[in-house]
Amino acid sequence: MDVDGLLEGFEPGTTAPAGRPAVALNFVVSVDGRATVQGASAGLSPPADRRLFHGLRGRFDAILAGTGTLRKEGYGRLVKDGAQRAARGGRGLAGDPLAVVLSRSGAVPDVPMLRDPQQPSVVLTGEDAQPQTALARLRADHGVRSLLCEGGPTLARGLLAAGVVDEMFVCLSPMLVGGDPPLPLLRGANLDPPARLELVWAAEADAALFLRYRVVRGSSA
Numbered sequence: 001m002d003v004d005g006l007l008e009g010f011e012p013g014t015t016a017p018a019g020r021p022a023v024a025l026n027f028v029v030s031v032d033g034r035a036t037v038q039g040a041s042a043g044l045s046p047p048a049d050r051r052l053f054h055g056l057r058g059r060f061d062a063i064l065a066g067t068g069t070l071r072k073e074g075y076g077r078l079v080k081d082g083a084q085r086a087a088r089g090g091r092g093l094a095g096d097p098l099a100v101v102l103s104r105s106g107a108v109p110d111v112p113m114l115r116d117p118q119q120p121s122v123v124l125t126g127e128d129a130q131p132q133t134a135l136a137r138l139r140a141d142h143g144v145r146s147l148l149c150e151g152g153p154t155l156a157r158g159l160l161a162a163g164v165v166d167e168m169f170v171c172l173s174p175m176l177v178g179g180d181p182p183l184p185l186l187r188g189a190n191l192d193p194p195a196r197l198e199l200v201w202a203a204e205a206d207a208a209l210f211l212r213y214r215v216v217r218g219s220s221a
Contacts, residue, residue, distance in 0.1 A: 001205035046206035
């Protein structure tokens with residue numbers, strides 16, 4: 001799968017709406033709708049998904065993950081490879097994306113990402129962790145024009161319910177995981193109304209399907 005070809009011309013910061021960054025979700029999910037294997041998503045990702053994962057990280061000002069995802073995945077420096085940092089610079093971005101953590105409770109896991117002096121980060125807590133407030137602050141205080149959310153299911157559902165998601169990248173992994181209770185792509189109350197999606201492209205690699213969707217504006221609020 002040609003990741004550079006699929007993402008050619010994709011510059012999310014140029015499409016940021018007034019007052020907030022452009023926001024995309026990136027997820028991998030099994031055929032039976034599970035978002036993790038033994039508590040982490042890495043076991044679901046085929047090699048092509050890892051390439052797309054890094055390709056997307058190379059195109060956003062900031063990367064957002066929920067506290068549960070940080071804890072389970074053990075996040076470290078977001079862009080470890082020097083060539084990838086240089087490629088970001090060639091796109092007019094900082095070599096290291098801003099790491100963003102939202103926590104209403106203020107309880108933030110002690111992960112390497114937040115202890116690495118080379119990794120810029122911001123933690124928003126309390127009312128500042130509400131999606132609309134957080135995005136407005138990121139734009140106004142940190143100049144963030146594009147934000148990639150990597151999970152987890154509760155955070156993704158909250159962003160969609162707030163009507164602030166512009167695009168979704170989904171890898172349908174060729175695996176059946178099972179488990180009870182399941183950890184789905186979204187967790188929480190039903191979206192009312194449901195978010196409607198428009199397919200931008202679909203690709204296949206490593207027996208997995210890769211889908212890029214645009215969220216139809218006004219389909220969730």
